[in-house]
Amino acid sequence: MSRLPRSQEYLKTGFNAEAASAARYRAAAARATADGRPNLARSWLELAAEKDALAIRQLEAAGQVRGGGEDLAAALAEERYENDSLYPRMSREVDEETAAVFGSVAQKQKEHLARLESLLDALTRSQGDLAS
Numbered sequence: 001m002s003r004l005p006r007s008q009e010y011l012k013t014g015f016n017a018e019a020a021s022a023a024r025y026r027a028a029a030a031r032a033t034a035d036g037r038p039n040l041a042r043s044w045l046e047l048a049a050e051k052d053a054l055a056i057r058q059l060e061a062a063g064q065v066r067g068g069g070e071d072l073a074a075a076l077a078e079e080r081y082e083n084d085s086l087y088p089r090m091s092r093e094v095d096e097e098t099a100a101v102f103g104s105v106a107q108k109q110k111e112h113l114a115r116l117e118s119l120l121d122a123l124t125r126s127q128g129d130l131a132s
C-alpha cells in the first residue's frame, strides 16, 4: 500500500509527539519516585506505556518497522547522523552548560552505536535470531 507523502509526514509527526510524551511521562515518574510518591509514579509509567503503543502504531503504519537487520541499519544511520552532525552542530550554537549536556548525550550514544554495530554483525552472521 502506498501512502500520500502528507500521510507519511503526519504519521511521523504523530509518532514524534507520542514518543516524546512517553519520555516526558517516564521523567515525571522518576521525579514522583524521588519525591516519595510511588503510586503517582506507577500511574505515570502506565500512561507512558500507552503512549509508547500509540507511537508504535503510527511508526508501523508509516512502514518504518521492517524487521531484523533493516531496523538495526536504520538505527545505526540515525545514531551516526546525530553524533556526527546534529549534536556537534547544536553544541557550537549554545551556551557552555547546554553544550556539556549534548556532549554527555553524544558520549552515551557512542556506546549505543557500538552496541547496535555488534548486534547487526551478530545478526548478519546468524541464521535467524541472535544467540542467547
Ligand SMILES: [Fe+2]
Pocket: 078, 079, 082, 109
Ligand atoms: Fe539517538
